[in-house]
Amino acid sequence: MRRQTSWKVWVAAFLCAAFVLTVGPSDAQTPGQSPSDARALLLRMADLIGKTPRLSVTVHSAYDTVQASGQKVEWNEIRTLTLSRPDRLRMEAEKSSGARTLVVFDGKEISAFDESSRAYARAAQPGGVDDTLVYFVRDLGMRLPLAALFLSRAAIELDGRVRSVEYVEKTGILGSPAHHLIGRTDSVNFQVWISDGEQPLPQRIVLTYPAARGQPEFRAQFSAWNLTARPADSLFTFTPPANTSKIPFATALAQAAPRPGGASAKKGVK
């Protein structure tokens, strides 16, 4: 009798331990979300945005700058981006200071307008949205955060640059169910919350620059995604308002400007 009871106790204890060890951890992770699934989820998100011909979205973003004192300052802005492939884009931005800017790709020209300064700059558009985004950011030195997400080849771009992706958890903390992923490129760590469901769109993105002093972050909260937008043609037209002046892009002047003291300019002429 005593030997029989002891046997039952040990079997029950084993089953109990097995239950805790197997069921417990599986509550913390969604089944089937291995690291390879995390990458696939990230690329599905990029592919959806890249293959959507017309869309609009509002982005509340903030970024840190580390001051000489070591203190961080957070700068906030709201951007509304409207995209109509293959070659048109409009981005309205309002900074926390109240300054508003407008960027328009009309298919032929890039226009950038600063409302408070009553000034605008223009440059020829080098091609479709993809080429123009790269030119705008790299060559004109302008800001268009997360521009890579809006390329038609966004999935290829991310696949080539993202070195690792991991699945963190499924959460509803942002208002609707989302998958929380973390990842790294060569120089940036990122977190992204992607909507669960048929339209895997980003709800929030956090970029961390680990090699920069103070490890500043860029944070973006997406809202009002519209993948069936039908923007009017007039939205992609920029007509300079009265009493505004046309100015060049700073990168164009920076390349042509004399060095301090004018020494280099004089040296070049013999």
Add this chain to the structure above:
Amino acid sequence: MTRRFWPIVCATGLTVSLIGTIANDGHAQRGAARGGRAAGGAAGSAGGGFSREGPAASGGLSSRSSGAPAQQTRARDTGENQAARQDSRAGAQASRQQSRSSAQSSRQEVYEDEHWDEGKGLAVAATGALIAGTAAAAASAVAAPPPAAAVPSSQFATPAATPPPPAAAPCASPTSVPVGEVTYSKCGSTWYTQAYGANGLVYVQSAPPPGS
């Protein structure tokens, strides 16, 4: 006997649960420690106001702070007995250096193509020597800025949430000279022209206007 059975089962289950929880906490803490590595670097800063420039401003998936391919060239060791072979080696070396330099240049181009959003253009546009003032810096430099002219603009679909800041100026009382589409501003003996930078209007040191 049955009375001893269930307490033992429950105690065992509780113990295993506690061990599991402690193990998970330890794992999470190790993960946090792994994520907390720091590295050196530098962020730009402006003199008067607070700097808006920095790696995070670009919101890019690459950063100039790290990750750029190395540009070092290796010096080749030479010994005393190499004089006889020097001519032919020099020719071969020049050829190798040229191809190496070409390969490096090519790799750099590929890198820049792949990391086009790392903020290189932002850095060019924000070169301190050329930019005399930004809206923020100028606003702080001007003793008493004029009240902001809240010019309603049909360019924007939504009304502004915050009153717009005053228009920038390169110094407190510049002399402005419009020449065609370009407005030159003189502060002391230095001339500036307006330009469109990453964060809006900036002033770039320039040559004097034609005919001045």
